[in-house]
Amino acid sequence: MTHRGLVAAVDVGGTAIKGILMDASHSAVARRDVPTPRQGPDAVFDCVQELVDRLLDETATGTSRLAGVGVAVPGIVDDHTGTAHVSANLGWREVLARSELANRFTAPVVLTQDVRAAGLAESHLGAARSADDALVVPVGTGIAGALVVDGRLVTGGGYAGELGHVVVDPSGEPCTCGSRGCLETIASARAIARRYGVRAGADASAREVAAAVAGGDRVAREVWSEATEALATVLATCVTVLGSEVIVLGGGLSGAGRLLLDPVRTGLEERLTFQRRPQVVAAALGELAGCLGAGLLAWEQVV
Amino acid sequence: MTHRGLVAAVDVGGTAIKGILMDASHSAVARRDVPTPRQGPDAVFDCVQELVDRLLDETATGTSRLAGVGVAVPGIVDDHTGTAHVSANLGWREVLARSELANRFTAPVVLTQDVRAAGLAESHLGAARSADDALVVPVGTGIAGALVVDGRLVTGGGYAGELGHVVVDPSGEPCTCGSRGCLETIASARAIARRYGVRAGADASAREVAAAVAGGDRVAREVWSEATEALATVLATCVTVLGSEVIVLGGGLSGAGRLLLDPVRTGLEERLTFQRRPQVVAAALGELAGCLGAGLLAWEQVV
Numbered sequence: 005m006t007h008r009g010l011v012a013a014v015d016v017g018g019t020a021i022k023g024i025l026m027d028a029s030h031s032a033v034a035r036r037d038v039p040t041p042r043q044g045p046d047a048v049f050d051c052v053q054e055l056v057d058r059l060l061d062e063t064a065t066g067t068s069r070l071a072g073v074g075v076a077v078p079g080i081v082d083d084h085t086g087t088a089h090v091s092a093n094l095g096w097r098e099v100l101a102r103s104e105l106a107n108r109f110t111a112p113v114v115l116t117q118d119v120r121a122a123g124l125a126e127s128h129l130g131a132a133r134s135a136d137d138a139l140v141v142p143v144g145t146g147i148a149g150a151l152v153v154d155g156r157l158v159t160g161g162g163y164a165g166e167l168g169h170v171v172v173d174p175s176g177e178p179c180t181c182g183s184r185g186c187l188e189t190i191a192s193a194r195a196i197a198r199r200y201g202v203r204a205g206a207d208a209s210a211r212e213v214a215a216a217v218a219g220g221d222r223v224a225r226e227v228w229s230e231a232t233e234a235l236a237t238v239l240a241t242c243v244t245v246l247g248s249e250v251i252v253l254g255g256g257l258s259g260a261g262r263l264l265l266d267p268v269r270t271g272l273e274e275r276l277t278f279q280r281r282p283q284v285v286a287a288a289l290g291e292l293a294g295c296l297g298a299g300l301l302a303w304e305q306v307v
Numbered sequence: 308m309t310h311r312g313l314v315a316a317v318d319v320g321g322t323a324i325k326g327i328l329m330d331a332s333h334s335a336v337a338r339r340d341v342p343t344p345r346q347g348p349d350a351v352f353d354c355v356q357e358l359v360d361r362l363l364d365e366t367a368t369g370t371s372r373l374a375g376v377g378v379a380v381p382g383i384v385d386d387h388t389g390t391a392h393v394s395a396n397l398g399w400r401e402v403l404a405r406s407e408l409a410n411r412f413t414a415p416v417v418l419t420q421d422v423r424a425a426g427l428a429e430s431h432l433g434a435a436r437s438a439d440d441a442l443v444v445p446v447g448t449g450i451a452g453a454l455v456v457d458g459r460l461v462t463g464g465g466y467a468g469e470l471g472h473v474v475v476d477p478s479g480e481p482c483t484c485g486s487r488g489c490l491e492t493i494a495s496a497r498a499i500a501r502r503y504g505v506r507a508g509a510d511a512s513a514r515e516v517a518a519a520v521a522g523g524d525r526v527a528r529e530v531w532s533e534a535t536e537a538l539a540t541v542l543a544t545c546v547t548v549l550g551s552e553v554i555v556l557g558g559g560l561s562g563a564g565r566l567l568l569d570p571v572r573t574g575l576e577e578r579l580t581f582q583r584r585p586q587v588v589a590a591a592l593g594e595l596a597g598c599l600g601a602g603l604l605a606w607e608q609v610v
Contacts, residue, residue: 080581090581137463151548153461160440160456160550163583170544171578182580241473241544245452247463275474277485278383278393280466 009071010063011306012056012111013299015118015292016040016048016077018093023055024292025063026299030129032292034063045099053108070111074302076121076294077101082162086115089162114301119165120157121297122289123150126252127157128300130288135250139242140287141167142255143235143264147188151246167242168192172234187238191231193256200227214260232264236271240279243272247280254287261286312374313366314609315359315414316602318421318595319343319351319380321396326358327595328366329602333432335595337366348402356411373414377605379424379597380404385465386604389418392465417604422468423460424600425592426453429555430460431603433591438553442545443590444470445558446538446567450491454549470545471495475537490541494534496559502530517563535567539574543582546575550583557590564589 007028014023021040024032036059041047052075060067079091086102088094102115116124123140127150132138138152147168151158158164168188169181176185189195193210200206200213204223208216216224239251251272257264269284289296310331317326324343327335339362344350355378363370382394389405391397405418419427426443430453435441441455450471454461461467471491472484479488492498496513503509503516507526511519519527542554554575560567572587592599 137467149548153456153463154459156457158456158461158549161552161583163550164440164548165550166547166582169580169582170547171540183578237474242548244469244473245454245467245545245548246461247466247468249464275486277472279469279472280464 007071007306009069009306010065011072011074011299011302012059012070013074013295013302014052014055014076015121015294015298016052016075016094017118017294018078021048021051021055022292022295023052023059024295024299025059025065026296026303028303030296030300030303032296032299034059035292036062040094045094045096045101045104048094049101049104049108052105056109067110070109072111072302072306073105073109073113074116074121074298074300075101075105075113076116076118076298078118080162081115081117083114083116083120083159084161087162088115112305114298114305116298116301117162118294119148120150120159121295121301122254122293123152123297124157124300125289125293125297126254126287127152127155129296130293131252131285132250137246137248138250138252139239139246139248139282140252140254141239142287143192143253143257144255145192145194147192147255149242153246167238170238170241172237187234190234196227196231196257199230200224203227210257211259214263217263228263229267232267233271236268236275239268240272240275243276243282244279248282249280251282251284252287253284254293258286310374312372312609313368314375314377314602314605315362315373316377316598316605317355317358317379318424318597318601319355319378319397320421321381324351324354324358325595325598326355326362327598327602328362328368329599329606331606333599333603333606335599337362338595339365343397348397348399348404348407351397352404352407352411355408359412370413373412375414375605375609376408376412376416377419377424377601377603378404378408378416379419379421379601381421383465384418384420386417386419386423386462387464390465391418415608417601417608419601419604420465421597422451423453423462424598424604425557425596426455426600427460427603428592428596428600429557429590430455430458432599433596434555434588435553440549440551441553441555442542442549442551442585443555443557444542445590446495446556446560447558448495448497450495450558452545456549470541473541473544475540490537493537499530499534499560502533503527506530513560514562517566520566531566532570535570536574539571539578542571543575543578546579546585547582551585552583554585554587555590556587557596561589
């Protein structure tokens with residue numbers, strides 16, 4: 005018999021908090037977004053509680069039907085202890101988020117990281133649903149990764165999946181992490197915009213650089229090609245280590261479609277010899293992936 | 308109540324087949340080694356069967372007490388399907404090893420890869436037993452890796468853990484895998500011996516190079532330092548991706564002790580910024596690690 009309850013799933017981002025109610029068949033039955041408050045963790049937790057209350061009200065769902073709450077936050081998050089060690093986008097350090105949230109709900113609360121939540125969702129409901137072993141890589145302002153192994157997420161105590169900080173060029177540009185030449189300094193949307201700006205002497209977003217690539221702009225092509233080569237290098241390393249079957253590229257840059265996918269595919273083809281040959285595909289679930297993953301995780305714990 | 312049965316665990320190597328009987332407390336109660344026959348898979352399976360029979364005879368153990376059989380083989384091995392896709396050391400390709408072995412025993416048979424078996428043993432009984440997330444890296448003729456995540460091995464359909472084929476220097480020496488500048492071409496025992504030979508104009512084994520390093524030989528120091536730097540580079544990448552707590556260095560080269568461990572530790576220290584800081588330790592179980600891991604796996608399936 006299908007569970008009649010609902011799970012509330014919330015994705016706390018640097019600018020917005022997105023919430024959904026998810027039924028036992030993993031469909032979102034209601035959605036609401038609010039801006040992220042700037043007054044620290046407590047204000048965020050209050051806001052999450054209010055958001056869930058509103059979703060329940062709107063759908064005339066009694067609190068007793070709330071079977072669980074899944075919350076995803078950015079940064080280095082330990083699912084086991086429910087701690088957000090570092091969430092730069094929220095200005096958090098060592099926040100015991102799960103227990104704080106648990107005080108605000110009668111239903112059980114699970115905490116996870118936004119990238120892993122999105123990875124879980126793509127793996128169970130989205131672009132990697134045919135694969136046991138997948139790599140879900142959001143390429144946006146930064147670059148992160150969710151590793152799915154035998155259908156399960158790799159957490160590494162909250163430290164796993166930091167693909168953006170694999171060093172590609174030890175003598176490259178300084179990275180915010182303190183190292184040099186990290187993937188993020190070459191292939192993130194922010195890096196592409198910056199590197200184009202420096203060389204072309206003109207401001208452009210990564211999206212505009214992508215358009216310029218399609219239009220034949222020489223500098224844009226150079227910057228774009230360096231980005232996709234760096235991505236292919238790091239993904240080839242990941243495949244060699246993990247044996248991934250599917251690589252899902254998400255985040256803002258994946259909006260470029262084949263302009264991103266094709267050179268990454270070719271770059272992998274050139275680099276791999278005996279290794280597993282992964283499919284490279286675009287993310288399927290869009291901006292709700294984090295919510296859906298937090299909801300899936302809550303359902304896993306509840307049932 | 309403790310299980311009264313025994314598990315037979317066999318590690319099939321390129322030159323020798325090692326076998327043990329393992330009790331429910333995971334102790335080896337008998338051991339026997341035989342040379343690996345050269346006449347193909349069937350001869351190897353017959354030899355494994357005979358080896359197990361001898362172990363049972365020697366210990367006056369009735370076949371009815373044999374609760375399971377665990378067999379580890381080298382190469383690309385899919386535990387789920389029980390297939391050895393490629394075992395270069397044995398000259399095997401697409402060998403359905405588990406079902407062949409199952410025909411020879413009444414007890415259930417599990418098949419795995421030798422490196423993962425050793426990794427499981429180090430993780431449950433050896434140098435990584437305190438850690439949920441470990442990386443076990445045998446550095447010998449080649450370089451391989453077993454990834455332990457949340458206490459479980461990552462298989463990647465048999466393709467996971469190929470650390471020796473992570474590219475460190477794209478313009479480096481050709482590798483047997485068809486790529487260039489793989490870790491194995493710089494940091495394996497074979498590579499160290501070869502690189503020293505070329506530069507010093509004198510034949511020496513990796514062990515002799517290590518002795519020459521300790522004795523202050525300039526060329527030996529150069530070759531050794533390139534090897535440990537390359538190892539640190541790849542291990543730093545793995546830690547960034549996996550969040551490993553412990554790195555266990557095994558294989559022949561780990562016999563060098565601190566001569567290997569210290570520069571790898573320093574190299575990691577230099578490369579990591581916000582990432583988890585793994586302990587770097589030497590393997591604890593020696594040459595029986597593969598057998599012990601195959602036995603553990605058999606016990607997991609049996610009980």
